Amino acid sequence: MKRGKRSWMFPSPPVIRAAGTVVGPDEGAGPLAADFDLVHPTLDLGQPSWEKAERLLLEQAADIALSKAGLKKDKLQFFVGGDLTNQIISSTFAARTIGVPYLGVFGACSTAMESLALASLMVASGAAELVAAGTCSHNCTAEKQFRYPTEYGSQKPPTAQYTVTGAGVALIGAGGEGPAVTAATIGRIVDLGVKDPFNMGGAMAPAAVDTIQAHFEDTGRQPEDYDLIATGDLAAVGHPIAAELLRRSGIPIDNTRFVDCGLMIYDTSKQKVQAGGSGCGCSAVVTYGHLLKKMAQGELRRVLVVATGALLSPLSYQQGESIPCVAHAVSIEARP
Amino acid sequence: MATKQATRGKTVYKPFSMSSKEYKAFLKNREPPRAVLANCAKAFLAGGVLCLIGEAITQFFVAVFRMTPEQASNPTVAMLILLSVILTCLGVYDRIAQWAGAGTAVPVTGFANSMCSAAIEHRSEGLVLGVGGSMFKLAGSVIVFGVVAAFFVGIVHWLFGWGS
Numbered sequence: 001m002k003r004g005k006r007s008w009m010f011p012s013p014p015v016i017r018a019a020g021t022v023v024g025p026d027e028g029a030g031p032l033a034a035d036f037d038l039v040h041p042t043l044d045l046g047q048p049s050w051e052k053a054e055r056l057l058l059e060q061a062a063d064i065a066l067s068k069a070g071l072k073k074d075k076l077q078f079f080v081g082g083d084l085t086n087q088i089i090s091s092t093f094a095a096r097t098i099g100v101p102y103l104g105v106f107g108a109c110s111t112a113m114e115s116l117a118l119a120s121l122m123v124a125s126g127a128a129e130l131v132a133a134g135t136c137s138h139n140c141t142a143e144k145q146f147r148y149p150t151e152y153g154s155q156k157p158p159t160a161q162y163t164v165t166g167a168g169v170a171l172i173g174a175g176g177e178g179p180a181v182t183a184a185t186i187g188r189i190v191d192l193g194v195k196d197p198f199n200m201g202g203a204m205a206p207a208a209v210d211t212i213q214a215h216f217e218d219t220g221r222q223p224e225d226y227d228l229i230a231t232g233d234l235a236a237v238g239h240p241i242a243a244e245l246l247r248r249s250g251i252p253i254d255n256t257r258f259v260d261c262g263l264m265i266y267d268t269s270k271q272k273v274q275a276g277g278s279g280c281g282c283s284a285v286v287t288y289g290h291l292l293k294k295m296a297q298g299e300l301r302r303v304l305v306v307a308t309g310a311l312l313s314p315l316s317y318q319q320g321e322s323i324p325c326v327a328h329a330v331s332i333e334a335r336p
Numbered sequence: 337m338a339t340k341q342a343t344r345g346k347t348v349y350k351p352f353s354m355s356s357k358e359y360k361a362f363l364k365n366r367e368p369p370r371a372v373l374a375n376c377a378k379a380f381l382a383g384g385v386l387c388l389i390g391e392a393i394t395q396f397f398v399a400v401f402r403m404t405p406e407q408a409s410n411p412t413v414a415m416l417i418l419l420s421v422i423l424t425c426l427g428v429y430d431r432i433a434q435w436a437g438a439g440t441a442v443p444v445t446g447f448a449n450s451m452c453s454a455a456i457e458h459r460s461e462g463l464v465l466g467v468g469g470s471m472f473k474l475a476g477s478v479i480v481f482g483v484v485a486a487f488f489v490g491i492v493h494w495l496f497g498w499g500s
Contacts, residue, residue, distance in 0.1 A: 020367055048460060048461035049462070050460075111492070139411055144457055147454065148455060148474065149453035149454045149457035149458075150430070151424050151425075151427060151429065151430050151452070151453035151456055151457070151473075152430060152449065152450060152453040152454070152457075152474065153424075153429045153430045153432065153433025153434075153436075153440050153441060153446060153449045153453075154430075154433060154441070155375070155433060155434055155436075155437040155438075155441075156434060157370050158368040158370065158371075159367055159368060192354060192355075192356045192359040192360075193356030193357075193359065193360060194359075194360070194363065199363075199367065202363045202366070202367060206352070206359065209352050210352055215349075215350055216349065219347060236368075237366065237367060237368065240366070241362075241363070244366075245352065245354075249349050249350050249351070249352050250349050250350050251349055272434070275368075279397075280479065296472070307407070323354075
């Protein structure tokens with residue numbers, strides 16, 4: 001199962017039985033709106049706090065995924081999840097509602113693929129037959145925790161990114177219908193000294209490059225083996241940088257479609273999202289909503305999702321620390 | 337490909353390595369620049385408009401309530417604060433500020449917005465620890481450094497006896 005230095009190739013690949021995606025109003029106004037299962041018209045979801053709204057997103061995504069798979073909650077054996085709030089309360093409180101054994105993980109915005117890789121490993125190793133991998137983020141909880149109060153009038157620079165309000169849950173099973181998770185590459189922390197929390201794309205790009213390169217080396221695959229390679233949330237600043245760094249390393253990244261979830265989820269020319277989307281929910285809803293749909297329609301056969309995470313805290317950047325970054329890659333293949 | 341070599345059928349890429357210094361220089365050339373000049377112009381315009389509104393309110397108090405301009409200044413500030421709080425509660429102040437930048441941050445309306453937005457945001461954590469404890473999260477440093485600056489300006493004023 002282990003291949004190379006830090007990749008897993010699954011000999012009997014686990015299957016994504018079903019997935020559920022729930023988003024907020026800005027994502028519902030974006031170009032991928034039709035691919036999401038549920039679009040909320042307001043940011044508060046009728047809840048008294050942003051935190052409660054965020055956990056509701058995850059609970060609804062899990063419910064939708066289960067009902068799409070035609071499964072009851074009691075068939076679910078484990079839930080692997082995480083989010084951006086302090087002490088990952090959104091996932092924990094959602095796990096309280098879901099009521100199955102729970103592993104909380106934190107990889108900032110890389111959590112979507114971190115949880116998918118772990119859930120797939122559990123299923124592929126025989127530790128479980130059905131595992132849910134899910135993550136969520138909310139624009140207002142992220143603003144409140146990492147930046148300023150949501151209504152505070154601060155001017156954001158063009159390098160800043162807009163946290164996606166959304167949740168995505170995938171059900172990973174040992175068999176059944178659906179696309180397969182064939183490989184995963186686990187990232188290491190890459191920190192090139194960027195300290196600006198308003199330029200996370202620039203900070204995270206080297207981590208994405210490091211993981212993509214390790215994935216090709218470990219698996220022996222090439223960019224042309226993929227119909228699409230999507231980074232998580234590098235957005236308008238980080239994504240071209242990652243492409244340039246890959247080319248510099250001699251990786252023919254132009255032989256595939258190299259895209260970014262943070263640029264796909266919004267229309268950056270019309271929506272006021274600065275450089276593009278970010279957050280745990282960003283790569284989760286784009287992968288589980290948009291990419292899986294394209295695979296089911298036969299437009300994509302094999303994709304690599306490289307979710308990137310900036311592992312900073314409000315405390316660490318106020319103390320002048322640089323931003324440690326990580327990226328996890330998961331390869332998903334449609335099956336005939 | 338020059339940088340790629342086949343060793344026992346395995347592809348080996350040139351390892352990605354860049355020092356923090358190199359990357360900073362690399363990144364600097366690829367970041368969209370902040371529109372400093374345009375932002376200055378917008379801040380000048382927005383700040384000027386706010387002052388114009390303030391002046392109109394002062395003139396209103398002078399004309400209608402027969403106040404002196406000195407007497408009118410306090411109720412004028414109160415009106416501007418009220419205006420800022422209403423706009424913050426309606427969720428539009430932050431949108432104006434994204435355009436206006438320092439133009440809406442520096443005047444008294446920006447101070448009111450920083451307190452009001454924090455009070456709204458932390459309301460879910462209770463009245464005492466939430467609203468009361470967090471209201472000065474941003475405004476606190478304005479008060480601290482405002483007082484410190486006023487202290488030093490006061491000393492300089494006293495030493496040189498300007499304006500008396």
